[in-house]
Amino acid sequence: MTDPTNPARTRPGNEPLVDLRGITVEFPGVKALQDVDFRLFPGEVHALMGENGAGKSTLIKALTGVHALDTGEIHLAGEPVSFAGPAQAQAAGISTVYQEVNLCPNLSVAENILLGREPRRFGAINGWAMRARAAKLLSRMGLTIDPGSALGNHPIAVQQLVAIARAVAVDARVLILDEPTSSLDAGEVAELFRIIRVLRDEGVAILFVTHFLEQVFQISDRVTVLRNGKVVGEHDTPKLSRITLVSAMLGRELGVLAEVERRTERRAADPAPLLVAEGLGRSGAIEPFDLEIHAGEVVGLAGLLGSGRTELARLLAGADRADTGRVLLDGRPLRLRSPRTALAKGIAYSSEDRKAEGLVSDLTVRDNMILAMQAARGWARQVPRRTADELVASYLARLDIRPANPDAVVGTLSGGNQQKVLLARWLITRPRLLILDEPTRGIDVGAKAQIQQVVADLAADGMAVLFISAELEEVVRICDRIVVLRDRHKIAELSGADAGVDDVMELIASGSTRVEVRS
Incomplete structure (x- = not known):
């Protein structure tokens, strides 16, 4: 739990819009968040930092009702709240824009911005009014985008800005941006940051999740660092050094x-x-x-x-x-x-995602080990069973894979032994x-x-x-x-x-x- 005397948490005359108190979220065998305190104030950009698995996504999903809390409370504008899902969170003024733009490229910009909230006349959608309302919102954000144009005709940076426009169209008080710059170049990032500053100056509370160090110092007012599901630091950005931020994110486990x-x-x-x-x-x-x-x-x-x-x-x-x-x-x-x-x-490449891009979990240890060798030979030239057995037996012993059973289904092995099987696959190709x-x-x-x-x-x-x-x-x-x-x-x-x-x-x-x- 963070220190309540931390000056970064003390803002006289300005109460937090979002206040998470003692939040714990557990999954089987792991505490994704442990006794986390977090505050987000109106009119600020608050960066959430941490390495993979630190708990950033879990915090967002806890706040927006995707994950239930095991302990703790969420307060919005001073009132306790509990959301059953993102729709309820959005109705309360909390909108989220994820890294992957979740819009409809076949629809127009205006249709995407007002999807589900289209203005109607005599029971039918009023296209003119919809485009006018979208144009007004885009103008408020300083964007010159034709609201009648197809979203799919625009680059990803524009689609990201349209996703933000959709998020604030519901009078969002809280805007969560999850890795919004991952697919943008420097000029597009600058445009996004201009929009963020416009919204911040209007009083919107913005939670900005990123892995880019320099962007934190460019855009954020405060920074909270998570590591292993715990808050390990909360700082005013102008007073924060880069080495302090990196040290907090990485920690030491010597x-x-x-x-x-x-x-x-x-x-x-x-x-x-x-x-x-x-x-x-x-x-x-x-x-x-x-x-x-x-x-x-x-x-x-x-x-x-x-x-x-x-x-x-x-x-x-x-x-x-x-x-x-x-x-x-x-x-x-x-x-x-x-x-x-x-x-x-x-040149052999072992991906970081051994489940999605590495192992075939339903196949045996033997089949997984010889997969790359067989692919290199072509499926018309099967690896002889004797050769396969000798290679597999050799690497089962060399890498100490347990159980040392080539017929075991690889998905039943521990994570460490699965990783060794994947390593053996590439070593077999020499x-x-x-x-x-x-x-x-x-x-x-x-x-x-x-x-x-x-x-x-x-x-x-x-x-x-x-x-x-x-x-x-x-x-x-x-x-x-x-x-x-x-x-x-x-x-x-x-x-x-x-x-x-x-x-x-x-x-x-x-x-x-x-x-x-x-x-």
Whole structure:
């Protein structure tokens, strides 16, 4: 629970519009929110920050009635409230705009803004009045959009602004913006921020959820930080330093893992790079970057959620197509059309979402392990059963997968063992570059240490590894070089004594856009 004497919570003569007191929300086996206090005042932009799993989405859903409270109270304008769902919350003046625009692209702008509240005449929808009312609302926000135009003909940035117009059309007192800038470029973000300031100055209380550090300091008046379902800080933005914000978001959990020592005695990386990215980038995902990866080294990607870590990895794995730049493999240009193309060239990619983009939960351990190898051969050339059995038995033992039963359905295994099965799938293909996106997320300490040791051993055997983790201690512990990302930009590259946790945190928190190289 936050300190009630915190000056950020004391606003004489101005009562909070939203007041969450002692909120706890539990799911089976986890407390998503624990005794959370949160206040939102009229006429302010309040940023809600935290890494993945911190509780941000749960707080929004608790406030809007999606999740029931296990303990605690919600007060709106001083009165206790309890919503059965988002419709009741909206009727009370709380509107939410989510990252994915939930509108109808086949309808007009006006129809989307006033959907369900269309003006009628003699029982029929009055199209002229609807367009006039929408035009007035758009004008209030300073937007010059034809209300009669089809929404689907507009870019995503305009659709996002229309979603906000729809939200405030119901006389919203509270506007919740959940990752509204994730698909916008710099100019579109500036336009969105102009609209937010207009609404703030009209007295609307705005809850702004984002992963972009710089945007917090550009637009917010106050910041609340969540970590592991708890409030760990509440600050007035002008008094908040970047390093304080980053430290609060990441926290420190040193010493809980079995040590995988930094590889000072490892096999030296090859002098010639295995893979080179030159000016590689994708609009709206990651700004152009340069990167070299050598055989026999582990390169870490460090940054907050939303910094561009996964987007960078997906470009190198062929999962997304680059707009700019090129990739060289062994000094020769490489066109990465798809993950299958990349795999054929020895680049394997293990996604951070092992359920949606990794394992097939209804298949056996054996089938999941050989899936990539079989795909590479083509379905007309089945992997011989004896070969499959030998490979699977080898990796069951090597990775200590439990139970060591190739016929077990993979969905019945623990999270750590599922992750090992996914890792085995890619190791069976014998890649030259292995890209691991959050391979230790959501697994127990023992399995985490085992996977870290496997990564170290692979590099010692000459494999190149690109390693992504939200845990800075983990990245620092096992990586030879660390590429630091912030707000979709590569901002630094560290190695040697300069690649410590504090060094990485300071770079993430800095306002610099110049790429630093330290060794």
